[in-house]
Amino acid sequence: MTYSLYLAHINDTHSHFEPTLVHFDVTIEQKAYQVDAYCGGYARLATAVQQHKALAKENNSASLFLHAGDSFQGSLYFSQFKGEANAHLLNLMSVDAMTIGNHEFDLGNAPVSKFVDQVNFPCLAGNMDLSQEDQQKHLPLAPHKNLYYYNNQLAIANYVLKPLGEKQLAIVGITHDQMHNIGCPDADCHFLNAIETTKATVKHLNQQGVNHIIILSHLGYEGDIALAKAVTGISVIVGGHSHTLTGEFGHLGQACTGNEGQWQNDCLILQAGKHAESIGLSCLHFDKSGKVIKLDGGTQFLIDDNWQAKQNGQVVCEQTRAQISEYLATAAGLLKCPDDQQIAEIINQQYRPVVEQMKSQVVTKLSHPLRHSRMPNQELPNGSEVSPLVCQGFYQASAAQHPTDFALHNAGGVRVSLKAGPLSKADICGRLLPFEITLMSYLLKGEDLAMVIEGAINNATNNGLMGTGDGSFPYFYKLRYRYHADKALGQRVSQIELEDEEGWQVLQPQRVYRGVSSAYTLAGKEGYDALLNSWDHHDLELSMSDSFVSFASSKEYLL
Template structure:
């Protein structure tokens, strides 16, 4: 999709002019003002336990935990109780990507997600890209098992054997409200005359086959065209209060709002954007929560929200409509959900724990803030997780391979959330590990080629590395959970430069999905933004011709072929790494590496094809890799990092030199 700037952006809380008026003269709608509260989360990624984190009180760094589903449930129940007391109308929406991201998902493959999410009281969820991480049969089982609908208005499942008859995967839902009383409306030709009516429709990425590995035979349709067609249909039925729950990223949400007439509120996901100003906590200002965008007709207005990642925060916004269905107010905020145990060290040992007086001081500070709250975990849900699921997860983590003296942080894009221009400290460790493994004599002798460096997409790296003991499972179950296998791809230097330029440029717009942002192992580069939020230039890129401990940097040459180690997902050109597909669509010298019956085995790639749905398919010269076959062990991307850390870093700290430098335009 081509990005366009929103026509007009208004401040939150102002009275809004213009209207999203219905084209219908249907008089069944209640012709009085209406307020609707939306509680929302997105990109929860199986974070059933809290996430270790930190924030600042003045200049003091406080180590704590945020979120987890039991704490999230407590807070949304608080919102619902308040709505009941005040007779307010409320919906609880999920912006997609409930799947993947933790050991719980790795072990339970969506079954636990269905169990826990069905206890959360959700009204609807957008279909996320990571919901396609297994196969459509397992996705169908998940959708069958939950007690709320999954929404996507721009897909056609009629040709997909697994999902074609799935009735809980819907384009939209319509709700009738009488104060705190809510009911689902199924007959759009006979809307209740004495209730307020609001519709919620879903929107997913239209290039999903290039993002997700297992989309089956689903057809994904243009987001803007489908959104407008859905809104027009709902308007024709007399419904003029319309919400989109999307999984397309904040930047694209804003773009869709500027191209589609009639969406009142977009509840988003995918870019993991914790909208709002969190500088009071020593964090970043991540942009406007409840940003208002003018529609292409110059009259209608759309409010846009999103609530971060990993169930650490919940958003709450109230949308006020006039009698004609136009929004007159849209405001609210995201709230980080903290525990009440605080430490002065990431090790979180008893000796580092805050005293009662220090704790009381922190709690007092939190009580004075709008964007953070101390929230207790929902006791029954916590016990359910600990009893039914946690023992198996704890047993799966395996042996200790290293110790991290302090927390090692991961942020996808340099400069975000208080990070410096070099970005993640975790991704360079992953990249170094995958290069180290691919360059060993054992691997290179089997592959027939030796790696010169590696590349890692930031979105494939899922977590920080916590202070303390690091176990194998922290890598294979949490940090790199996707069961990808390693590839070594011969590529000309010019292709590598094109890849880095295009992927970095794609992450520059505010609110963009930064999963494609590249980090190197045995490689370093500097990218300079030329036009703020639009594009830039790769001003330096160098390959290490020395050792990891004593680097000797030399410029990467356009006409030289380099053997590049990376996981198979990126090596195929997925997630916007399209230059790699282009370089391999007629022929490829690539070698994929997986274990077969415990033996590392090389699989030669002939080329990559693109099917009619835009999905890339690897064509092997002989036998291909079948990760569903029990004789195959495909997680060589994680095993590479485990081997590297175990062999070289009994104490794990960030790489001693910077591999990425992103110079942004001052704004």
């Protein structure tokens, strides 16, 4: 006896309601071409889900549409409408369940609470412990009936059950257990070990006679592999966080896991890329014990006919275009999909006008391109050309309210390089600084500031510790230093100087300085834990992008 499930899944959509430009590299008759296609968007996703569910109905099979987290952040649609637009559109798309990702917590718990209140589907975070949550605070999470968090009484994740033939299928949501290191949840919201919570929950489900188990995860692909290896009895992990394409996409020039990487300890691992460009569309066949014995389908990039092909930088002729079109029509991993008209109209009428207005609002101009690199390299020995200017915007915003000594920003908070020419408000808020995080001013001792610099660089370079990535690399305005990678921990930063009206002054360890940075770094994330020693915090009531818009607006040419 086998059981089939038509599964559609997305992850890390980051408010990309409209199609995203994707570059494919294809080879036809030993000739290489670059195909630039606008893929996905919520209107196309909705059509793909509808078609997949209709196919399930035709075959008298169960169907599910799952979101593996990080719906928030990443575009102008989020910066302007926060979670409200996401909730509206995801409701219309008939999501069956969603795990809460780390970016849902970027602005604390209140926006998550609002989002959960607005959606009509279960939100899952089975390893989120709310037993110590203050129920008197503004917008607590625990009262929401559609929020499935940790069950302290049973010491397992709360879960959703769905019918699968005469069996039951459990959906367990597990989010990142290092949330306080990578997100900004409230202090009274705790996250328990993902593996231990899953192990206890799978054991409980098995005792209830439930063997068909989907873990809806926001752990990242490596975290999913570790989970599958550590916990026996998981049927499928539907994941997010690392923006991974599971399956084979080498023929399209896309980084992917390959087919073999999808299976660990009899568990199938699925993830569907990023930014609503693509969607997982599969039919899973289970045996009676819950094991997936056959997988049909996989992740699909949703394309239309509006694509361009080049060879050696030149647009191809019509004959070659017809040949490429024939290839794209049958290539695995590509699906031609029209827009759902209802969702397209809602985006166009309710949300896009504000975005279009921002696109037409030119803030300043650039006389030449500015390149962004997270860390210094051979091409950019001083690192990012953009990040110091972002810091200057922070400084200007803070200095207008408090005497300020320095500004700090982590490299990962800046997302793109800037080309020469006009720079619009949309470029700044939607591309350069898309994370809607507030600026904070604070006081800090000089000795702690030295540890901030070293901690952030150590984290970025894995120097003496297991870091979280090069996004932590620090950039400053009105501060300079030297870093010695070969010295002992705590002694790697020297010659720290801050600039004032009289020039560059040596850092005084016991002196108190006022700094400004994002609320994210101030929360001690990713090597910035010495910032937890700061005090006298002031919310500047400006986002990172707000400060840069204001800073750039005062100049006809930024550079």
